[in-house]
Each structure stands twice: as C-alpha cells, then as structure tokens.
Amino acid sequence: MEKYIFRIKRVDPEKDTAPRWEDFCVEMVPTQRVLDGLIKIKDELDGSLTFRRSCAHGVCGSCAMKINGKNGLACQTLIKDVPLFYPSSSRCGHKRAADRDIRERIGMIVLEPLPALPVIKDLVVDMEPFFAKNQKILPYLINKETPPERERLQSPEDQQKILQSITCIMCGSCTTSCPSFWADKEYLGPSAMLKAYRFIFDTRDRATDERLKSVTQMHGLWRCHSIYNCVEVCPKEIDITKHIIKLKQLAVKKKVR
Numbered sequence: 112m113e114k115y116i117f118r119i120k121r122v123d124p125e126k127d128t129a130p131r132w133e134d135f136c137v138e139m140v141p142t143q144r145v146l147d148g149l150i151k152i153k154d155e156l157d158g159s160l161t162f163r164r165s166c167a168h169g170v171c172g173s174c175a176m177k178i179n180g181k182n183g184l185a186c187q188t189l190i191k192d193v194p195l196f197y198p199s200s201s202r203c204g205h206k207r208a209a210d211r212d213i214r215e216r217i218g219m220i221v222l223e224p225l226p227a228l229p230v231i232k233d234l235v236v237d238m239e240p241f242f243a244k245n246q247k248i249l250p251y252l253i254n255k256e257t258p259p260e261r262e263r264l265q266s267p268e269d270q271q272k273i274l275q276s277i278t279c280i281m282c283g284s285c286t287t288s289c290p291s292f293w294a295d296k297e298y299l300g301p302s303a304m305l306k307a308y309r310f311i312f313d314t315r316d317r318a319t320d321e322r323l324k325s326v327t328q329m330h331g332l333w334r335c336h337s338i339y340n341c342v343e344v345c346p347k348e349i350d351i352t353k354h355i356i357k358l359k360q361l362a363v364k365k366k367v368r
Contacts (some may be wrong), residue, residue: 146174193218250306276306
C-alpha cells in the first residue's frame with residue numbers, strides 16, 4: 112500500500128459561491144483504479160463527495176472526468192498509470208491531507224469535472240447539452256424500404272467501415288476536450304459527428320444527405336480544425352479525427368454546404 116493525495120475540485124451550489132480545492136490522503140495499491148480511490152474517500156472520509164459511476168468497467172462512460180489535466184474514465188485509469196504530481200511540501204494524515212505534516216514524497220492526483228459543461232456538484236456535470244448535440248444528427252437507422260423477413264444484412268467489409276464508430280460509449284471526454292467546443296457551445300462536437308459518421312457510412316441507412324446537412328451547418332463539420340485532442344483522450348482509442356475527415360471528404364464530394 113502507498114499513500115496518495117487526491118486533490119479534488121469541489122463545488123456545492125447550495126453552499127459555495129465558487130469552486131474550491133480539497134485534499135484527501137488515501138492508501139492505495141498502485142494497481143487500483145482512480146475510481147477505487149474516490150469510492151474509498153466517499154465511504155471512509157467524506158460521504159458528501161459527489162461523482163458518477165455505474166458499470167465500473169469502461170462501458171457506460173459515467174465516470175468521465177479530468178484526471179491530472181487529461182479527460183479520462185476513472186474506472187479505466189490505474190493509479191500506476193497516472194503521471195503523478197509531487198508537490199514540494201506534502202501534508203498527509205490518516206484522513207484529510209491537511210491533518211499533519213510528514214516528510215514523505217507523496218504523489219498527488221488532481222481530479223476535476225469535465226470542462227466546458229455546467230457543474231451540478233463536485234465532479235458531476237450536466238450532460239444534457241452534450242446529449243442534445245447527438246440528437247441533432249438523428250442517431251438512429253433511417254430506412255423506409257420494406258424490411259426483410261429477418262434483419263437488414265450487411266457484409267463484414269461494410270461493417271468494418273463503421274466498427275470503430277460503434278464502440279463510442281458517449282462519455283463526453285472528446286467533446287469537452289475540444290477547443291472548438293470551448294469557444295463555441297453551439298458546436299456539435301466530435302462525439303456527435305462520430306455518431307453521424309456511424310450512420311452515414313452504414314450501408315443499411317438511407318438518410319445520408321439529410322445527416323450531411325445537419326453536420327455541415329454553421330456550428331458543425333467545418334469548425335473542426337483537426338487538433339486531435341479528441342483522439343488523445345478517447346478511452347476506446349477511436350481515431351475520431353480520421354472519421355471527421357472522411358465526413359468532410361464526403362460532404363465535398365456530394366457538394367453539401
């Protein structure tokens with residue numbers, strides 16, 4: 112077991128007029144996850160600490176947050192893989208980090224809510240603006256042809272083209288790490304455009320032109336400047352920028368403005 116300081120950016124709208132930082136000292140095994148540390152703090156040190164979690168296995172995307180300056184999933188991030196901060200003077204007691212001085216060199220993990228979204232409390236943000244962007248691109252199969260007796264078939268080759276885009280868990284890490292979204296809250300964001308790609312390049316779908324128009328509007332496709340922040344933080348390692356580039360190529364080819 113090793114000691115770690117969890118420095119958490121907290122805000123309680125009912126009490127605080129501005130965010131505040133609070134330190135907690137916990138003993139962890141380096142192979143444990145950041146989420147394990149948060150659960151330990153909530154169970155043993157401060158029950159008022161608020162964060163989201165559900166599956167705890169990198170499937171639901173609920174525990175997305177900023178971990179030492181980079182968006183990621185707390186359930187998928189091992190303590191040993193976090194690039195720790197080492198403050199010049201550490202305070203770490205049995206409960207909170209401010210309890211007593213020690214001379215140990217203790218690593219610090221800084222946790223913040225996802226940026227660019229309204230904070231509800233502590234590490235919980237309002238995801239409604241994010242989900243609303245995804246709804247704008249019609250995230251469902253559109254095909255008015257008479258359905259077959261069983262399912263609409265797709266070749267393995269065609270399925271491979273959309274395989275990466277299907278693995279998106281909509282955690283919001285990519286969109287909230289995008290400078291274009293920081294500057295323009297109306298911007299669709301990489302997650303919504305990846306979802307548009309998933310259906311536009313699905314050979315069973317029949318709404319390509321309609322979706323292209325939805326992503327090429329003023330706050331859409333052409334606001335992406337290929338900065339690759341979205342690729343850097345995607346917990347599923349999806350090359351989101353590559354998918355957006357393919358959307359741009361298709362929009363030019365079809366002359367959709």
